[in-house]
Amino acid sequence: MKVALFFFSGTGNTWKITEYIKSYLIELGHDTHSYSIERKDLNWDEFLPEVLSESDIIGIGYPVYGSDIPIIMKDWVKEILCKYSKDKKNNPRAFVYDTMAMFSGDTPLIMRRRLKKCGFKVKQAINIRTLCNIPQMPRLMVWEEEKQKEIFNKAEIKGKKLIDKVIENKKWVMRRDPFTRIVAIIQRVSLRAEINLARKMFEFDMDKCTLCGICVDNCPVDNLSIEETEDKPKISYGPDCIVCMRCFNSCPQDAIIVMKRTRDTEKYRRFRGQVPGFNLSKVKKG
Numbered sequence: 001m002k003v004a005l006f007f008f009s010g011t012g013n014t015w016k017i018t019e020y021i022k023s024y025l026i027e028l029g030h031d032t033h034s035y036s037i038e039r040k041d042l043n044w045d046e047f048l049p050e051v052l053s054e055s056d057i058i059g060i061g062y063p064v065y066g067s068d069i070p071i072i073m074k075d076w077v078k079e080i081l082c083k084y085s086k087d088k089k090n091n092p093r094a095f096v097y098d099t100m101a102m103f104s105g106d107t108p109l110i111m112r113r114r115l116k117k118c119g120f121k122v123k124q125a126i127n128i129r130t131l132c133n134i135p136q137m138p139r140l141m142v143w144e145e146e147k148q149k150e151i152f153n154k155a156e157i158k159g160k161k162l163i164d165k166v167i168e169n170k171k172w173v174m175r176r177d178p179f180t181r182i183v184a185i186i187q188r189v190s191l192r193a194e195i196n197l198a199r200k201m202f203e204f205d206m207d208k209c210t211l212c213g214i215c216v217d218n219c220p221v222d223n224l225s226i227e228e229t230e231d232k233p234k235i236s237y238g239p240d241c242i243v244c245m246r247c248f249n250s251c252p253q254d255a256i257i258v259m260k261r262t263r264d265t266e267k268y269r270r271f272r273g274q275v276p277g278f279n280l281s282k283v284k285k286g
Protein backbone atom coordinates (compact mmCIF):
# COMPACT_ATOMS: atom_id res chain seq x y z
CA MET A 1 0.00 0.00 0.00
CA LYS A 2 1.02 3.63 -0.42
CA VAL A 3 0.86 5.72 2.74
CA ALA A 4 1.41 9.48 3.27
CA LEU A 5 1.85 10.94 6.75
CA PHE A 6 1.24 14.66 7.30
CA PHE A 7 2.33 16.09 10.61
CA PHE A 8 2.97 19.23 12.61
CA SER A 9 5.53 19.09 15.42
CA GLY A 10 6.43 22.12 17.51
CA THR A 11 9.27 20.57 19.50
CA GLY A 12 9.97 17.10 18.11
CA ASN A 13 7.63 14.69 19.86
CA THR A 14 5.17 14.32 17.00
CA TRP A 15 8.07 14.10 14.56
CA LYS A 16 9.43 11.15 16.58
CA ILE A 17 6.09 9.34 16.66
CA THR A 18 5.74 9.92 12.90
CA GLU A 19 9.18 8.32 12.45
CA TYR A 20 8.11 5.27 14.48
CA ILE A 21 4.95 4.90 12.43
CA LYS A 22 6.78 5.39 9.15
CA SER A 23 9.54 2.88 10.00
CA TYR A 24 6.98 0.26 10.98
CA LEU A 25 4.97 0.74 7.80
CA ILE A 26 8.14 0.45 5.72
CA GLU A 27 9.13 -2.68 7.68
CA LEU A 28 5.74 -4.16 6.75
CA GLY A 29 6.48 -3.45 3.09
CA HIS A 30 4.33 -0.34 2.56
CA ASP A 31 5.58 2.55 0.47
CA THR A 32 5.49 5.32 3.09
CA HIS A 33 6.47 8.99 3.10
CA SER A 34 6.09 11.70 5.72
CA TYR A 35 5.61 15.43 5.19
CA SER A 36 5.80 18.22 7.72
CA ILE A 37 2.98 20.63 6.95
CA GLU A 38 5.48 23.48 7.49
CA ARG A 39 7.43 22.63 4.38
CA LYS A 40 7.83 25.68 2.23
CA ASP A 41 9.63 23.85 -0.57
CA LEU A 42 6.42 21.98 -1.45
CA ASN A 43 3.85 23.58 -3.67
CA TRP A 44 0.83 22.02 -1.97
CA ASP A 45 -1.49 23.01 -4.80
CA GLU A 46 0.44 20.80 -7.17
CA PHE A 47 1.78 18.23 -4.79
CA LEU A 48 -1.21 17.35 -2.64
CA PRO A 49 -3.72 16.31 -5.34
CA GLU A 50 -1.06 13.98 -6.71
CA VAL A 51 -0.27 12.44 -3.30
CA LEU A 52 -3.96 12.03 -2.47
CA SER A 53 -4.72 10.31 -5.74
CA GLU A 54 -1.75 7.94 -5.36
CA SER A 55 -2.20 7.10 -1.66
CA ASP A 56 -4.30 4.32 -0.16
CA ILE A 57 -4.05 5.75 3.33
CA ILE A 58 -3.06 9.07 4.92
CA GLY A 59 -2.12 9.74 8.55
CA ILE A 60 -2.50 13.07 10.34
CA GLY A 61 -0.35 13.77 13.42
CA TYR A 62 -0.05 16.82 15.71
CA PRO A 63 0.41 17.80 19.37
CA VAL A 64 -2.57 18.42 21.62
CA TYR A 65 -2.87 22.01 22.89
CA GLY A 66 -5.40 22.23 25.73
CA SER A 67 -7.66 19.51 24.32
CA ASP A 68 -7.52 21.19 20.94
CA ILE A 69 -5.76 20.97 17.58
CA PRO A 70 -2.97 23.53 16.94
CA ILE A 71 -4.27 26.38 14.77
CA ILE A 72 -1.66 25.70 12.09
CA MET A 73 -2.96 22.13 11.69
CA LYS A 74 -6.61 23.19 11.72
CA ASP A 75 -5.87 25.72 8.97
CA TRP A 76 -3.88 23.23 6.89
CA VAL A 77 -6.68 20.67 7.04
CA LYS A 78 -9.35 23.23 6.23
CA GLU A 79 -7.57 25.29 3.60
CA ILE A 80 -5.31 22.75 1.95
CA LEU A 81 -6.22 19.12 2.63
CA CYS A 82 -9.97 19.56 2.39
CA LYS A 83 -9.61 21.66 -0.74
CA TYR A 84 -8.23 18.63 -2.55
CA SER A 85 -10.29 15.87 -1.00
CA LYS A 86 -12.40 14.42 -3.76
CA ASP A 87 -15.33 12.33 -2.63
CA LYS A 88 -15.86 9.53 -0.15
CA LYS A 89 -15.37 6.86 -2.81
CA ASN A 90 -12.06 8.04 -4.17
CA ASN A 91 -10.38 9.52 -1.10
CA PRO A 92 -7.70 7.51 0.65
CA ARG A 93 -8.61 6.23 4.11
CA ALA A 94 -7.32 8.44 6.94
CA PHE A 95 -6.14 7.94 10.51
CA VAL A 96 -5.32 10.38 13.31
CA TYR A 97 -2.65 10.38 16.02
CA ASP A 98 -2.37 13.10 18.64
CA THR A 99 0.68 13.42 20.85
CA MET A 100 0.25 14.65 24.41
CA ALA A 101 1.93 15.00 27.80
CA MET A 102 -0.93 13.62 29.87
CA PHE A 103 -4.49 14.34 28.75
CA SER A 104 -5.69 14.83 25.19
CA GLY A 105 -9.38 15.30 25.92
CA ASP A 106 -11.45 14.37 22.89
CA THR A 107 -9.02 15.98 20.43
CA PRO A 108 -8.72 12.81 18.28
CA LEU A 109 -12.50 12.88 17.84
CA ILE A 110 -12.48 16.51 16.81
CA MET A 111 -9.97 15.89 14.07
CA ARG A 112 -11.84 12.77 13.01
CA ARG A 113 -15.01 14.80 12.67
CA ARG A 114 -13.22 17.45 10.61
CA LEU A 115 -11.74 14.86 8.26
CA LYS A 116 -15.04 13.04 7.87
CA LYS A 117 -16.71 16.33 6.99
CA CYS A 118 -14.42 16.72 4.03
CA GLY A 119 -14.94 13.21 2.80
CA PHE A 120 -12.36 10.97 4.48
CA LYS A 121 -13.24 7.69 6.13
CA VAL A 122 -11.52 7.64 9.52
CA LYS A 123 -11.63 4.46 11.55
CA GLN A 124 -8.66 5.13 13.82
CA ALA A 125 -8.16 8.27 15.92
CA ILE A 126 -5.99 7.95 19.02
CA ASN A 127 -3.64 9.79 21.35
CA ILE A 128 -0.08 8.83 22.23
CA ARG A 129 1.71 9.95 25.38
CA THR A 130 5.07 11.62 24.85
CA LEU A 131 7.02 14.22 26.85
CA CYS A 132 5.71 17.53 28.13
CA ASN A 133 7.19 20.55 26.35
CA ILE A 134 5.94 23.26 28.73
CA PRO A 135 8.60 23.84 31.43
CA GLN A 136 6.17 26.33 33.00
CA MET A 137 4.52 23.18 34.38
CA PRO A 138 7.54 21.57 36.08
CA ARG A 139 5.51 18.75 37.61
CA LEU A 140 4.67 17.42 34.16
CA MET A 141 8.25 17.54 32.90
CA VAL A 142 10.15 14.27 32.69
CA TRP A 143 13.94 14.67 32.73
CA GLU A 144 15.24 11.25 33.77
CA GLU A 145 16.63 9.50 30.72
CA GLU A 146 15.30 6.09 31.75
CA LYS A 147 11.79 7.42 32.22
CA GLN A 148 11.96 9.23 28.88
CA LYS A 149 13.04 6.00 27.18
CA GLU A 150 10.19 4.14 28.83
CA ILE A 151 7.66 6.71 27.59
CA PHE A 152 8.98 6.51 24.04
CA ASN A 153 9.10 2.70 24.11
CA LYS A 154 5.43 2.65 25.08
CA ALA A 155 4.70 5.27 22.42
CA GLU A 156 6.38 3.12 19.78
CA ILE A 157 4.34 0.09 20.80
CA LYS A 158 1.14 2.13 20.64
CA GLY A 159 2.13 3.51 17.24
CA LYS A 160 2.63 -0.03 15.95
CA LYS A 161 -0.71 -1.12 17.37
CA LEU A 162 -2.32 1.80 15.58
CA ILE A 163 -0.77 0.72 12.28
CA ASP A 164 -1.89 -2.89 12.81
CA LYS A 165 -5.47 -1.62 13.22
CA VAL A 166 -5.11 0.64 10.19
CA ILE A 167 -3.91 -2.25 8.01
CA GLU A 168 -6.67 -4.56 9.28
CA ASN A 169 -9.14 -1.68 8.80
CA LYS A 170 -10.39 -2.15 12.38
CA LYS A 171 -11.93 0.67 14.37
CA TRP A 172 -9.92 2.26 17.21
CA VAL A 173 -11.28 5.60 18.31
CA MET A 174 -10.21 6.88 21.73
CA ARG A 175 -11.69 9.36 24.17
CA ARG A 176 -15.38 9.05 23.48
CA ASP A 177 -16.62 8.86 27.07
CA PRO A 178 -18.81 11.73 28.38
CA PHE A 179 -16.42 12.63 31.24
CA THR A 180 -13.51 13.20 28.86
CA ARG A 181 -15.68 15.22 26.54
CA ILE A 182 -16.94 17.54 29.27
CA VAL A 183 -13.46 18.14 30.73
CA ALA A 184 -12.16 18.72 27.19
CA ILE A 185 -14.77 21.36 26.45
CA ILE A 186 -13.81 23.23 29.63
CA GLN A 187 -10.12 22.92 28.77
CA ARG A 188 -10.67 24.15 25.21
CA VAL A 189 -12.55 27.22 26.30
CA SER A 190 -9.97 28.10 28.93
CA LEU A 191 -7.06 27.42 26.56
CA ARG A 192 -8.29 30.01 24.12
CA ALA A 193 -8.11 32.59 26.90
CA GLU A 194 -4.76 31.20 28.07
CA ILE A 195 -3.24 31.41 24.60
CA ASN A 196 -4.22 35.05 24.37
CA LEU A 197 -2.72 35.58 27.79
CA ALA A 198 0.44 33.64 26.93
CA ARG A 199 0.93 35.79 23.84
CA LYS A 200 1.16 38.79 26.13
CA MET A 201 3.79 37.05 28.22
CA PHE A 202 6.50 36.64 25.60
CA GLU A 203 9.59 38.71 26.37
CA PHE A 204 13.01 38.77 24.76
CA ASP A 205 15.95 39.41 27.03
CA MET A 206 18.10 41.50 24.71
CA ASP A 207 21.01 41.40 27.15
CA LYS A 208 21.22 37.65 26.57
CA CYS A 209 20.11 37.54 22.92
CA THR A 210 22.95 37.28 20.39
CA LEU A 211 20.63 37.96 17.40
CA CYS A 212 21.56 34.51 16.06
CA GLY A 213 18.19 34.35 14.23
CA ILE A 214 17.38 30.73 15.19
CA CYS A 215 13.99 31.68 16.61
CA VAL A 216 13.20 33.89 13.60
CA ASP A 217 14.12 31.21 11.06
CA ASN A 218 12.27 28.41 12.81
CA CYS A 219 8.98 29.95 13.88
CA PRO A 220 6.35 27.89 12.02
CA VAL A 221 4.16 30.94 11.38
CA ASP A 222 6.85 33.57 10.75
CA ASN A 223 5.78 35.48 13.81
CA LEU A 224 9.26 36.72 14.74
CA SER A 225 11.65 39.13 13.08
CA ILE A 226 14.74 41.12 13.92
CA GLU A 227 13.82 44.77 14.07
CA GLU A 228 16.34 47.53 13.64
CA THR A 229 15.90 50.31 16.17
CA GLU A 230 17.78 53.55 16.73
CA ASP A 231 19.42 51.88 19.66
CA LYS A 232 20.14 48.13 19.36
CA PRO A 233 18.25 45.64 17.11
CA LYS A 234 15.55 43.70 18.93
CA ILE A 235 13.30 40.71 18.37
CA SER A 236 9.87 41.74 17.22
CA TYR A 237 6.97 39.46 18.20
CA GLY A 238 3.95 39.61 15.87
CA PRO A 239 0.27 38.74 16.33
CA ASP A 240 0.28 35.21 14.83
CA CYS A 241 1.91 33.13 17.55
CA ILE A 242 0.35 29.67 17.97
CA VAL A 243 2.24 29.14 21.27
CA CYS A 244 4.02 26.03 20.03
CA MET A 245 6.89 26.83 22.44
CA ARG A 246 9.52 26.10 19.81
CA CYS A 247 11.34 29.42 20.08
CA PHE A 248 11.15 29.46 23.86
CA ASN A 249 12.60 25.95 24.12
CA SER A 250 15.23 26.19 21.41
CA CYS A 251 16.84 29.58 22.01
CA PRO A 252 20.48 28.66 22.76
CA GLN A 253 20.81 31.60 25.17
CA ASP A 254 17.52 30.99 27.02
CA ALA A 255 16.76 34.60 26.12
CA ILE A 256 13.06 34.00 25.54
CA ILE A 257 10.88 34.39 28.59
CA VAL A 258 7.29 33.23 28.70
CA MET A 259 6.07 34.15 32.18
CA LYS A 260 8.46 36.09 34.38
CA ARG A 261 9.36 33.06 36.46
CA THR A 262 11.03 31.37 33.48
CA ARG A 263 13.93 33.80 33.90
CA ASP A 264 15.02 31.15 36.38
CA THR A 265 16.40 28.82 33.71
CA GLU A 266 17.49 26.14 36.14
CA LYS A 267 14.09 25.69 37.67
CA TYR A 268 12.36 26.12 34.31
CA ARG A 269 14.89 24.22 32.23
CA ARG A 270 14.00 24.42 28.53
CA PHE A 271 12.81 21.32 26.70
CA ARG A 272 15.28 20.65 23.90
CA GLY A 273 17.11 17.71 22.46
CA GLN A 274 15.10 15.32 24.60
CA VAL A 275 13.84 13.49 21.56
CA PRO A 276 16.66 11.36 20.16
CA GLY A 277 17.64 12.39 16.66
CA PHE A 278 15.58 15.59 16.59
CA ASN A 279 16.75 18.91 15.30
CA LEU A 280 14.68 21.74 13.90
CA SER A 281 15.56 20.99 10.27
CA LYS A 282 13.50 17.80 10.61
CA VAL A 283 10.24 19.71 10.82
CA LYS A 284 11.20 22.22 8.19
CA LYS A 285 12.23 19.55 5.72
CA GLY A 286 9.86 16.73 6.65
Ligand SMILES: Cc1cc2nc3c(=O)[nH]c(=O)nc-3n(C[C@H](O)[C@H](O)[C@H](O)COP(=O)(O)O)c2cc1C
Pocket: 008, 009, 010, 011, 012, 013, 014, 015, 062, 063, 064, 065, 066, 067, 068, 099, 100, 101, 102, 103, 104, 130, 131, 132, 133, 134, 187, 243, 244, 245
Ligand atom coordinates in the same frame (compact mmCIF):
# COMPACT_ATOMS: atom_id res chain seq x y z
C1 LIG B 1 0.20 25.43 24.23
C2 LIG B 1 0.33 23.99 24.64
C3 LIG B 1 -0.74 23.34 25.21
C4 LIG B 1 -0.63 22.00 25.59
N1 LIG B 1 -1.71 21.38 26.11
C5 LIG B 1 -1.64 20.07 26.45
C6 LIG B 1 -2.79 19.39 26.96
O1 LIG B 1 -3.86 19.94 27.07
N2 LIG B 1 -2.65 18.10 27.32
C7 LIG B 1 -1.47 17.43 27.21
O2 LIG B 1 -1.42 16.26 27.56
N3 LIG B 1 -0.36 18.04 26.71
C8 LIG B 1 -0.43 19.34 26.32
N4 LIG B 1 0.69 19.97 25.81
C9 LIG B 1 1.93 19.20 25.63
C10 LIG B 1 2.10 18.73 24.20
O3 LIG B 1 0.88 18.29 23.65
C11 LIG B 1 3.09 17.57 24.10
O4 LIG B 1 4.27 17.87 24.75
C12 LIG B 1 3.31 17.23 22.63
O5 LIG B 1 3.80 15.92 22.53
C13 LIG B 1 4.27 18.19 21.96
O6 LIG B 1 4.49 17.74 20.65
P1 LIG B 1 5.57 18.39 19.69
O7 LIG B 1 6.92 18.20 20.36
O8 LIG B 1 5.46 17.58 18.45
O9 LIG B 1 5.25 19.82 19.52
C14 LIG B 1 0.60 21.30 25.41
C15 LIG B 1 1.69 21.97 24.83
C16 LIG B 1 1.57 23.30 24.45
C17 LIG B 1 2.76 23.98 23.82
Ligand code: SF4
Pocket: 204, 208, 209, 210, 211, 212, 213, 214, 215, 216, 235, 250, 251, 252, 253, 254, 255, 256
Ligand atom coordinates in the same frame (compact mmCIF):
# COMPACT_ATOMS: atom_id res chain seq x y z
S1 SF4 C 1 17.19 32.29 19.31
FE1 SF4 C 1 17.54 33.44 21.16
S2 SF4 C 1 19.57 34.33 20.91
FE2 SF4 C 1 18.88 33.71 18.88
S3 SF4 C 1 17.85 35.54 18.03
FE3 SF4 C 1 16.28 34.31 19.02
S4 SF4 C 1 16.13 35.17 21.11
FE4 SF4 C 1 18.07 35.85 20.23
Ligand code: SF4
Pocket: 218, 219, 220, 221, 222, 223, 224, 240, 241, 242, 243, 244, 245, 246, 247, 248
Ligand atom coordinates in the same frame (compact mmCIF):
# COMPACT_ATOMS: atom_id res chain seq x y z
S1 SF4 D 1 6.64 32.89 18.22
FE1 SF4 D 1 7.57 31.06 19.17
S2 SF4 D 1 5.89 30.04 20.27
FE2 SF4 D 1 4.97 31.51 18.82
S3 SF4 D 1 4.55 30.30 17.00
FE3 SF4 D 1 6.58 31.23 16.72
S4 SF4 D 1 8.03 29.68 17.49
FE4 SF4 D 1 5.99 29.11 18.22
